[in-house]
Amino acid sequence: MYTSNNACSVPTSFWLTGIPGLESLHIRLSIPFGFMYLLALVGNITILAVIKMERSLHQPMYFFLCMLAVIDLVLSTSTMPKLLTIFWFGARNIGLDSCLAQMFFIHCFATVESGIFLAMAYDRYVAICDPLHHTSVLTHAVVGRLGMAALLRGILYIGPLPLLIRLRLPLYRTRIIAHSYCEHMAVVTLACGDTRVNNLYGMGIGFLVLILDSLAITASYVMIFKAVLGLATHDARFKTLGTCSSHICAILVFYIPIAISSLTHRFGHHVPPHIHILLANLYLLIPPILNPVVYAVRTKQIRKRLLHIIKAETRPR
Numbered sequence: 001m002y003t004s005n006n007a008c009s010v011p012t013s014f015w016l017t018g019i020p021g022l023e024s025l026h027i028r029l030s031i032p033f034g035f036m037y038l039l040a041l042v043g044n045i046t047i048l049a050v051i052k053m054e055r056s057l058h059q060p061m062y063f064f065l066c067m068l069a070v071i072d073l074v075l076s077t078s079t080m081p082k083l084l085t086i087f088w089f090g091a092r093n094i095g096l097d098s099c100l101a102q103m104f105f106i107h108c109f110a111t112v113e114s115g116i117f118l119a120m121a122y123d124r125y126v127a128i129c130d131p132l133h134h135t136s137v138l139t140h141a142v143v144g145r146l147g148m149a150a151l152l153r154g155i156l157y158i159g160p161l162p163l164l165i166r167l168r169l170p171l172y173r174t175r176i177i178a179h180s181y182c183e184h185m186a187v188v189t190l191a192c193g194d195t196r197v198n199n200l201y202g203m204g205i206g207f208l209v210l211i212l213d214s215l216a217i218t219a220s221y222v223m224i225f226k227a228v229l230g231l232a233t234h235d236a237r238f239k240t241l242g243t244c245s246s247h248i249c250a251i252l253v254f255y256i257p258i259a260i261s262s263l264t265h266r267f268g269h270h271v272p273p274h275i276h277i278l279l280a281n282l283y284l285l286i287p288p289i290l291n292p293v294v295y296a297v298r299t300k301q302i303r304k305r306l307l308h309i310i311k312a313e314t315r316p317r
Contacts, residue, residue: 008171008192013095015176018086021274030087036285037080043292044069047302054305060138061127061247064120065295067147068250071113072288078105079181079284086180099182100162106284107184108158110258111205113287114213115150117251121220122146124244129227157205164198165191180277206262214255221248246298253290257283 018026047069051057082102085091094102127134161184169191179186188198224244231237261279264271296302 008173009175010170011096011172011175013093013175014099014182014187016082016086016092016094016180016182017176017178018083018092018180019274019277020178021272026087030084033080033087033281033285034084036289037076037084040072040076040080040285040288043296044073044288046306047292047295050302050305050309054301057301057305060123060134060143061120063140063143064116064123064147065291067116067150068113068291071109071116072291074105074109075113075284076288078102078109079281083180083281094182099177099187100165103165103182103184103187104158104162106181107161107205108154110284111157111209112150112154113254114209115153116147117247117254118213118216119143119146119150120247121217121251124247125220125224127243128224128240157209160201161198161205164201168197169193169195178273178277180281183280210255210258210262217251246295249294249298250287250291253294254287257286 017023019029022029048066051062051066079102082091082094123138126137130137165187169188171192172190173192174190177186177190184202185199188195188202191198221244228237228240231240257279261276261283264276264279296306
């Protein structure tokens, strides 16, 4: 590491603290975090396998669900293995390039997930408001293009974050990141020099993704609810809304933890640092755990296929 005269330095690596203030509990904390990570892996791989095997699930909504499962696997795997090595082995060191790569994957795929939820909202809107044209509008090719658009948007939005750090912020006051992973603001706050461009870009992307996507999703559901209220019978309204329940639950599971974590980070100045870090880790773990549960419980075809597999495995041979 090169050290300059003004006590700032050019780091080749950073030092992640894990959960600051709870170092003595790291081994104990590894048990629930390891279990949650295992649940996320098993749940999302199971969803992918069930949809692949069950031909009746080869529909737009379930293709989007497969995309969510892959995204959730990437998000959880971007952070949890490193966190567990910190807990178990004290392996806190992370190279500069590895840190920036982790930052990119976390923020990029969180952005992609928001885009997939927006695409799913469009799918539900077409299915309910224009059911006769649903299959012709949401073809397999269109679903693929929507997924690719969400991925490209994530890359275009988030790609500049690590590049701006690399190009504009070579010097740092310390290499110790008071976090369990390389979150954008946790790295930027350590930098020497002018960080306004990095801060403004990060806030702008947060606004574009969270605020505009959530507004677009809300607008689609306002139109859906108007269409549902126009149905003739209570049973028809209830059944139609039931097709949206899994998507609504998944949206809440994704946006609520992010909103809580962001609000405590911005305004919870008296909240202990370890609470901030725990919330930041949980918002990357809760959706990967709960999304498979929500869709397995709320979707009849997935539930039936899972029960069929379980019965086949437990049948005496």
